[in-house]
Amino acid sequence: MEHITELKSLLSIPKDIALITHRNPDGDAIGSSLAMFHFLQHLGHVVKMITPSEYPDFLSWMPGIEQMLVYDEYPDGIKSVLEKANLVICLDFNALDRVDKVGEIVYGLNIPKVLIDHHLDPEPFADYVLSDITASSTSELVYDFIHLLGWQQFLDVRVADCIYTGIITDTGSFKYGTSAKLFRVVANLLELGINDVVLQDLINNNLSEKHLRLLGYCLYHRMEILEEFHTGIITLSKEDYVKFDIQRGDTEGIVNYLLRIPGVKIAAFITEQPTIVKISLRSKGEFSVQEIASQHFKGGGHRNASGGASFIGLRPTVRKFKELLPLYKEKLSAE
Ligand code: 5GP
Ligand code: MN
Numbered sequence: 001m002e003h004i005t006e007l008k009s010l011l012s013i014p015k016d017i018a019l020i021t022h023r024n025p026d027g028d029a030i031g032s033s034l035a036m037f038h039f040l041q042h043l044g045h046v047v048k049m050i051t052p053s054e055y056p057d058f059l060s061w062m063p064g065i066e067q068m069l070v071y072d073e074y075p076d077g078i079k080s081v082l083e084k085a086n087l088v089i090c091l092d093f094n095a096l097d098r099v100d101k102v103g104e105i106v107y108g109l110n111i112p113k114v115l116i117d118h119h120l121d122p123e124p125f126a127d128y129v130l131s132d133i134t135a136s137s138t139s140e141l142v143y144d145f146i147h148l149l150g151w152q153q154f155l156d157v158r159v160a161d162c163i164y165t166g167i168i169t170d171t172g173s174f175k176y177g178t179s180a181k182l183f184r185v186v187a188n189l190l191e192l193g194i195n196d197v198v199l200q201d202l203i204n205n206n207l208s209e210k211h212l213r214l215l216g217y218c219l220y221h222r223m224e225i226l227e228e229f230h231t232g233i234i235t236l237s238k239e240d241y242v243k244f245d246i247q248r249g250d251t252e253g254i255v256n257y258l259l260r261i262p263g264v265k266i267a268a269f270i271t272e273q274p275t276i277v278k279i280s281l282r283s284k285g286e287f288s289v290q291e292i293a294s295q296h297f298k299g300g301g302h303r304n305a306s307g308g309a310s311f312i313g314l315r316p317t318v319r320k321f322k323e324l325l326p327l328y329k330e331k332l333s334a335e
Contacts, residue, residue, distance in 0.1 A: 001130045001148055008149050010087065010112060014044040018085040020102055022093035023052040024248065027169025027203065029092040030059050030068070032116070032138040035162035036089060037064055039146060042154040048081045052100045056249035058206040062165065063158055071102050079105060087112050090126065092138035094119040094300075116141050119302065120290065133302075136177040139166025143185050157193040164189050164196065168203050172256065176304060214244050218254050225258075229325040230265040230332045232258030235318055238272045255280045265332055266292075268321060272314040279317070281306045287331060296324055 019036055021029040033049045040047045052071045059065060071078050082105050094117050096103030115126035118135040135141050143163050146155050171177045224233045258267035265287050269280040279297050281289035282305050289306045293299035299308020310317040
């Protein structure tokens with residue numbers, strides 16, 4: 001990170017700091033925001049956390065999450081928070097359009113902006129950037145950030161709990177995105193006193209009966225395996241949303257089940273939302289779904305986890321996705 005000394009001196013004087021994370025925040029978005037929130041409060045700052053849309057219920061046990069300000073619910077309040085801020089820190093997203101209206105407001109603010117993120121190709125809107133696509137999670141980068149500042153005495157067990165949560169959710173409990181360095185970081189979090197078993201239980205064993213039944217429905221009635229293309233697809237229609245009373249977060253993680261079939265290298269979860277069709281893509285190994293998401297579905301993300309949207313309705317979107325697969329057949333068969 002360039003100009004860390006300059007940023008350190010900015011952070012040496014108490015400020016009003018706004019933390020911003022992406023729409024539909026996941027465990028890493030929330031974990032990195034809360035870790036930064038508690039850390040900066042220890043330094044004496046007044047800190048506000050902002051996200052465009054509601055956070056998922058399964059994270060409601062996290063310390064401080066109730067202070068998260070949701071733009072969809074509180075637009076005017078958030079506008080004044082941002083206008084009052086003298087520093088903004090963006091976490092777990094790489095372009096201001098990933099935070100909708102909040103991004104527009106931030107774009108117009110003439111205050112120092114910090115970006116901490118692990119997505120490909122960050123847009124150059126921030127003055128201070130800590131971007132590393134080899135990091136498991138933005139939460140891991142918050143750990144690095146605290147060490148770069150040399151303020152690890154403020155990394156207490158509460159901050160460590162939040163960092164661990166982001167790491168667990170973004171690595172699927174250490175299944176992907178790991179590195180030797182990550183395990184060293186985690187060893188350090190354990191030394192700081194986190195209870196990893198309790199945290200894993202809080203994070204992973206959180207499904208409701210409704211969620212499990214919906215998962216069963218998706219796997220039994222809505223799953224299609226295209227062996228030739230090493231691809232699995234699950235689709236949900238508007239009617240399914242009504243029938244199962246599906247709320248935001250209820251479909252979290254379903255896409256990953258497709259990759260449990262050894263031959264499946266691409267997993268697609270395609271859902272009919274009120275105005276768009278949302279596409280969630282996952283892959284195993286070298287194959288990049290980021291390319292499919294960015295080239296064909298106005299989206300992006302990571303090599304093995306990406307997403308995008310389509311505006312042509314559910315069935316045409318599924319058809320479009322299937323018609324793309326022959327383009328990748330060679331790559332898919334190669335590995
Ligand atoms: P999910 O499938 O869980 O919604 O998203 C997986 C990852 O894909 C996210 O972490 C995010 O990086 C990326 N992603 C999802 N939807 C979009 C989108 O509409 N645009 C972009 N640029 N990235 C997305
Ligand atoms: Mn992340």
